[in-house]
Amino acid sequence: QVHLAESGGGLVQVGGSLRLSCAASGRTASSGAMGWFRQAPGKERDFVAAVTRTGSNTYYADSVKGRFTISRDNAKNTVYLQMNTLKPEDTAVYYCAATRTYYSGSISYTGTYDYWGQGTQVTVSA
Numbered sequence: 001q002v003h004l005a006e007s008g009g010g011l012v013q014v015g016g017s018l019r020l021s022c023a024a025s026g027r028t029a030s031s032g033a034m035g036w037f038r039q040a041p042g043k044e045r046d047f048v049a050a051v052t053r054t055g056s057n058t059y060y061a062d063s064v065k066g067r068f069t070i071s072r073d074n075a076k077n078t079v080y081l082q083m084n085t086l087k088p089e090d091t092a093v094y095y096c097a098a099t100r101t102y103y104s105g106s107i108s109y110t111g112t113y114d115y116w117g118q119g120t121q122v123t124v125s126a
Contacts, residue, residue, distance in 0.1 A: 002026035002115040004096045009120030012086055016124070020081040022096030022117060032099035032114075033107055034072060034079040038092035038122075045095065047108035049081060059107055063089075086124045093119040 008020040020036070035050035049070035050059045058070050067086075072079040079096065097113035105112040 002028060002098050004098060004115055004117035006094065006096045006117045006120040009094060009122045011123045011125060014086065014088060014124055014126055016086050017082070017084045018086065018122060020083065020094055020096075020120060020122075022079045022081075024077040024079070024098060024115075028101060031101040032103060033112075034099075035097045035107065035113060036070060036079075036081045037095045037097060037110060038090075039095065039119075040092040043092075045110055047110075048094070050107045051079060052107075053101075061108070083122070086122075088124050088126050090122060091124050092122060094122050095119045 003025045005023045008018060012018050033050055033052050036048040037045050038048050039045040047061050048064055049068055051070045051072050055072050067084050069082040096117040098115040099112060100114050103112055
């Protein structure tokens with residue numbers, strides 16, 4: 001079992017930056033891919049970014065490419081999401097997710113992930 005805890009959300013003005021962190025605990029905490037998803041009120045949970053187990057490959061939604069950066073520190077069992085040039089449409093609850101060591105399916109699909117955090121609110125004010 002893996003437990004995920006997000007932190008770093010908050011209120012920021014348009015054009016500002018935030019850094020989200022997700023600390024993983026559990027026997028296999030660093031063994032799978034990890035991702036960030038977000039969900040705005042009344043909308044589905046959407047893919048934001050993902051990183052493979054070793055950190056060698058990263059993936060981004062088109063809407064955040066060039067503005068967000070995902071990274072992980074396996075020694076600390078933590079994944080980060082650096083968010084720059086924030087826009088009002090980035091407002092959402094951001095969720096951290098992790099797969100088991102071996103997974104199948106698209107890394108941008110919610111169903112590929114086995115573990116989820118409780119989420120952290122990000123609000124971008126105009």
